[in-house]
Amino acid sequence: MVDRFIKAKAPVIIFDSVEKFYGEQKALCDINMTIQPGQFTVLLGPSGSGKSTMLRCLGGLEHIDSGVIRFGDEIVSSSKVHKAPDRRNLSMVFQDFALWPHMTVFDNVAFSLGRTSMDKSEAQKRVMDLLERVGLAHYSSRFPSTLSGGEQQRVSLARALVGAPDVILFDEPLSSLDADLRERLRVEIADLTREAGASALYITHDQSEAFALADVVGVLNKGELVQVGKPEEIYRAPASPFIAQFTGVAGELSGRVTQEFENGIYRIETAAGILDARGGGSDRLECQNVTLLVRSAPIRLIANASGAGELPGRVVDVAFRGRGYDHVIDLGHGRRLLGVFSEDRWERNEIVGVRIPPEACIAFPLN
Known part of the structure; x- marks a missing residue:
């Protein structure tokens, strides 16, 4: 275990009306x-949504065109001020590891300490402590090319932590790794970053990945920060159909509101049957057409559909997932539900009932 893990003194970081242009294209809009x-903040969004641009602006790798970025009371970026990356006390972990191929593992981790006043023995102790913490102390004299992808990313993480930065930026560090390794490294990243006290x-x-790591999630779409909240808030109360769809739905139905209950639940009539749903967004739903987005987790498969909240369906596909089975269910009318989990296997072409509780359904006004 590391006994010399210096705690960071992370400042409050503020994005205040930040905008960034590439030519005439607006990459960030009033962030x-x-x-x-x-x-631990995670930016979630599709390719081209502005995630990397926002991270690079915070890191000082990009100049912003308007607004202000502050570390505490200090302005580090504005249209007139730009503090260099090496003066922001931050570090980065990259997708492609970005290790020096001609340096050993030890030298890669120790590189950033060369610019400090730390004496040699203290620096050596710090580096070896961190390499031990990430399970690579016995590889300290090896070169990056002799390590696996996961081991190289651990070196990159140790390098990011060794200088006790206030802020660590992670640029999709797990995307090039296989699924099992991603999960193990995700836990290590969360544990080590929080242990260090860094933002x-x-x-x-x-x-x-976002929901598993984050204290707070920010969802980006086309350069706009469309919702910020705890993972549970983003999942249970998405502010728009885009956010609901991007954070995972089993399927989508069209329907019409026929009744409103006192607890904020609406009865929706669809071509597949009657469902109860929560209203999405901030607007109250009246007797209007809606888009109904269905989450997969609360859905249950039953022998027969017999009333409101239960739809008849047919099993189209089934996949074994270790702990149980994921099913694709055809509801007719060209509508399907994907990833419907059951501990029991329902066979292809079997007629089933699909029980969909209100917490699985989010209704948005149909534009």
Whole structure:
């Protein structure tokens, strides 16, 4: 275990009306967000949504065109001020590891300490402590090319932590690794970053990765920060159909509101049957046409559909997932539900009932 893990003194990070252009294209549009000290923030969004641009602006790799980025009371970026990356006390972990191929593992991790006043013995102790913490102390004299992808990413993580930065930026560091290794490294990244006390800004397009890592998630779409909240808030109360769809739905139905209950639940009549749903967004749903987005997790397969909240369906496909089975269910009318989990296997072409509780359904006004 590391006994010399210096705690960071992370500042409050503030994006205040930040905008960034590439030529005439607006890459970031009026970004407002606060990252509290020690907070692990994940930016989630599709390719081209502005995640990398926002991270690079925070890191000082890009100049912003308007607005302000502050570290505490200090302005580090504005249209007139630009503090260089090496003066922001931050580090980065990259997707492609970005290790020096001609340096040993030890020298790669120690590289950033060369610019400090730390004496040689103290620096050596710090590096070896961190390499031990990431399970690579016995590889300290090896070169990056002799390591696996996961081992190289551990070296990159140790290098990011060794200088006790206030902020660590993660540029999709797990995207090039296989699924099992991604999960193990995800846990290590979360554990080590929080142990160090550093603030983190992590970008990904993988919603399961975002929800597993984050204290706070910011969802980006076409350069706009469309929702910021805890993972549970983003999942249970998405502000728009885009956010609901991007964070994972089993299927989509069209319907019409026929009744409103006192607990904020609406009865929706669809071509497949009657469902109860929560209203999405901030607007109250009246007797109007809606888009109904269905989450897969609360859905249950039953022998027969017999009333409201239960739809008849047919099993189209089934896939074994170790802990149980994922099913694709045809509801007719060209509508399907994907990834419907059951511990029991339902066979292809079997007629089933699909029980869909209100917490699985989010209704948005049909534009």
